[in-house]
Amino acid sequence: DAKTTQPTSMDCAEGRAANLPCNHSTISGNEYVYWYRQIHSQGPQYIIHGLKNNETNEMASLIITEDRKSSTLILPHATLRDTAVYYCIVRVPNNQGGKLIFGQGTELSVKP
Amino acid sequence: EPEVTQTPSHQVTQMGQEVILRCVPISNHLYFYWYRQILGQKVEFLVSFYNNEISEKSEIFDDQFSVERPDGSNFTLKIRSTKLEDSAMYFCASGSRYNEQFFGPGTRLTVL
Numbered sequence: 232d233a234k235t236t237q238p239t240s241m242d243c244a245e246g247r248a249a250n251l252p253c254n255h256s257t258i259s260g261n262e263y264v265y266w267y268r269q270i271h272s273q274g275p276q277y278i279i280h281g282l283k284n285n286e287t288n289e290m291a292s293l294i295i296t297e298d299r300k301s302s303t304l305i306l307p308h309a310t311l312r313d314t315a316v317y318y319c320i321v322r323v324p325n326n327q328g329g330k331l332i333f334g335q336g337t338e339l340s341v342k343p
Numbered sequence: 344e345p346e347v348t349q350t351p352s353h354q355v356t357q358m359g360q361e362v363i364l365r366c367v368p369i370s371n372h373l374y375f376y377w378y379r380q381i382l383g384q385k386v387e388f389l390v391s392f393y394n395n396e397i398s399e400k401s402e403i404f405d406d407q408f409s410v411e412r413p414d415g416s417n418f419t420l421k422i423r424s425t426k427l428e429d430s431a432m433y434f435c436a437s438g439s440r441y442n443e444q445f446f447g448p449g450t451r452l453t454v455l
Contacts, residue, residue, distance in 0.1 A: 274446030
């Protein structure tokens with residue numbers, strides 16, 4: 232699975248958009264980009280995933296660059312409850328075992 | 344909204360004792376996983392389970408660990424003889440065909 236690089240930490244003002252970047256320059260053609268988050272002491276939570284098109288759901292939007300070497304997770308109106316560690320994971324769905332490999336992620340602090 | 348549940352939420356045991364951690368995955372999911380997170384560290388993959396057999400396991404998942412889906416609803420992780428270093432949060436996850444994984448709230452295992 233391709234490696235990802237994320238900033239260690241970010242701050243965001245409550246009500247503003249949070250834009251979390253992820254670099255995955257060695258991504259291969261059949262690898263998807265997944266985003267998860269972990270609020271303190273809770274289980275990781277699935278947010279969104281995509282292959283090459285931009286995706287949006289009720290939680291967030293995922294913007295993937297045309298060359299697929301980087302992506303951005305957008306939380307359009309961050310709230311205090313969005314304070315968490317956000318993980319960008321690149322992998323092929325349904326490969327053997329389907330495991331997720333978590334890196335260090337980005338610690339997002341949403342401030343009033 | 345369906346969710347993964349885990350019991351107990353906290354388990355305290357003596358070193359050398361056997362523990363069984365229980366999970367009820369989301370009912371129409373076919374892929375099942377165990378992960379662990381030692382305090383302050385990354386979430387680590389332990390094992391994946393599909394079609395009633397282990398599909399992949401990590402180096403952590405040695406002979407002391409086993410998994411079972413005894414009745415078609417529960418999914419269990421057994422540690423035969425616990426060690427101090429097994430103290431961690433253990434997360435169960437289940438996944439659908441497209442492999443978004445949904446995590447339970449975790450069981451905090453404390454080995455004394």
